[in-house]
Amino acid sequence: GTPDLHVPRDPRLLRLTGVHPFNSEPPLTALFDEGFLTSPELFYVRNHGPVPQVRDQDIPEWQVRIEGLVENPITLTMRDILEKYDQITAPITLVCAGNRRKEQNTVRKSKGFSWGPAGLSTALFTGPMMADILRSARPLRRAKFVCMEGADKLPNGFYGTSVKLNWAMDRNKGIMLAYKMNGEPLTPDHGRPLRVVVPGQIGGRSVKWLTRLIVTDAPSDNWYHVYDNRVLPTMVSPEMSAQNKNWWTDERYAIYDLNVNSATVYPAHEERLDLTTSGEFYTAKGYAYAGGGRRITRVELSLDKGKSWRLADINYAEDRYREYEGELFGGKVDMWQRETCFCWSFWSLAIPVADLENSDALLLRAMDDAMSVQPRDMYWSVLGMMNNPWFRVTITRDG
Numbered sequence: 001g002t003p004d005l006h007v008p009r010d011p012r013l014l015r016l017t018g019v020h021p022f023n024s025e026p027p028l029t030a031l032f033d034e035g036f037l038t039s040p041e042l043f044y045v046r047n048h049g050p051v052p053q054v055r056d057q058d059i060p061e062w063q064v065r066i067e068g069l070v071e072n073p074i075t076l077t078m079r080d081i082l083e084k085y086d087q088i089t090a091p092i093t094l095v096c097a098g099n100r101r102k103e104q105n106t107v108r109k110s111k112g113f114s115w116g117p118a119g120l121s122t123a124l125f126t127g128p129m130m131a132d133i134l135r136s137a138r139p140l141r142r143a144k145f146v147c148m149e150g151a152d153k154l155p156n157g158f159y160g161t162s163v164k165l166n167w168a169m170d171r172n173k174g175i176m177l178a179y180k181m182n183g184e185p186l187t188p189d190h191g192r193p194l195r196v197v198v199p200g201q202i203g204g205r206s207v208k209w210l211t212r213l214i215v216t217d218a219p220s221d222n223w224y225h226v227y228d229n230r231v232l233p234t235m236v237s238p239e240m241s242a243q244n245k246n247w248w249t250d251e252r253y254a255i256y257d258l259n260v261n262s263a264t265v266y267p268a269h270e271e272r273l274d275l276t277t278s279g280e281f282y283t284a285k286g287y288a289y290a291g292g293g294r295r296i297t298r299v300e301l302s303l304d305k306g307k308s309w310r311l312a313d314i315n316y317a318e319d320r321y322r323e324y325e326g327e328l329f330g331g332k333v334d335m336w337q338r339e340t341c342f343c344w345s346f347w348s349l350a351i352p353v354a355d356l357e358n359s360d361a362l363l364l365r366a367m368d369d370a371m372s373v374q375p376r377d378m379y380w381s382v383l384g385m386m387n388n389p390w391f392r393v394t395i396t397r398d399g
């Protein structure tokens with residue numbers, strides 16, 4: 001039988017792997033049409049194994065242990081986490097490092113399953129800052145990393161990974177523990193009762209079903225930290241990476257911040273454009289995001305294979321929460337540095353129908369405030385992660 005009974009899932013979710021574990025993305029148009037926030041049932045799911053089942057009555061006693069290089073090791077219950085720390089609510093987009101991997105697998109098979117461009121979702125997360133929790137355990141001066149561990153039992157042990165301690169201690173990085181999504185308790189797929197949320201970094205660092213924070217002087221040695229979420233040099237084949245473990249243990253190849261990326265939602269992939277009825281203009285639309293709190297600063301479209309580009313309008317939907325004073329769902333809306341972007345943004349551009357009629361494909365690229373721009377060429381790597389070349393949609397006309 002399936003170990004994931006009683007998990008509320010939108011039937012529109014597209015399953016990307018076999019029956020178990022559950023990995024899925026929403027249809028891109030359904031995700032986009034929901035708007036800025038994604039409902040928990042439609043939110044993309046990346047599970048490495050069975051979903052830990054926690055009974056309602058056991059949630060107040062759920063425990064998180066904070067240990068390792070700390071002066072004051074502590075065990076916190078959910079009750080402590082809710083009552084003893086300031087609560088924050090903030091909108092955050094989570095993105096799987098495998099978003100758009102399907103395009104890599106088409107060029108050359110990687111070691112991962114084929115995510116389309118909908119391996120991302122956005123919610124208002126509520127809970128305490130990780131900095132406040134770590135501070136109460138008093139990290140030692142030589143401590144450099146914080147390892148996080150979840151309750152899901154997997155073939156290679158519990159799921160775990162780490163981030164730098166100074167990021168976790170920096171409120172502007174926004175790293176938090178969350179127990180609510182859009183004002184409702186977390187659903188089982190998304191970490192019920194408690195997860196980490198690391199804004200601006202790949203989803204793999206946001207450990208679900210959190211049970212332990214371990215302060216250390218070295219990055220996590222958890223199997224899922226070492227053998228997942230990396231971009232190895234492009235010449236490393238699956239065979240090479242299996243023969244030589246050193247490719248995996250080189251921390252320089254571990255992914256933290258997301259890279260700049262974007263996708264077109266309308267026109268949809270394989271949508272047939274009926275240009276005869278769309279009037280003088282067709283409005284193309286889609287999303288863009290950047291990593292590390294950086295803002296998307298431009299989105300450009302080309303109809304002539306990248307020879308010339310047109311500038312799209314950008315809607316930074318998260319900015320309306322910056323102006324929000326006070327509490328939301330029991331947490332103070334705290335957007336850290338006023339300029340930090342931790343969510344997807346939306347772009348649109350009205351294109352003269354006549355121009356579309358003369359083109360075969362629409363190309364798309366975004367740039368962030370570090371002037372990083374999506375590359376023309378794909379950087380293939382063995383795990384197929386961080387795929388962000390220019391997004392391409394073929395133009396198919398009716399009539």
Ligand code: MTE
Pocket residue numbers: 043044045046047048049094095096097149150151152159189190191202203204205206207208209
């Ligand atoms: N945490 C645990 N305990 N187990 C997991 O399998 N998957 C990670 C991360 N945290 C995972 C986890 C990965 S790879 C991603 S992309 C995100 O959770 C996905 O979060 P979501 O399923 O809530 O969208």
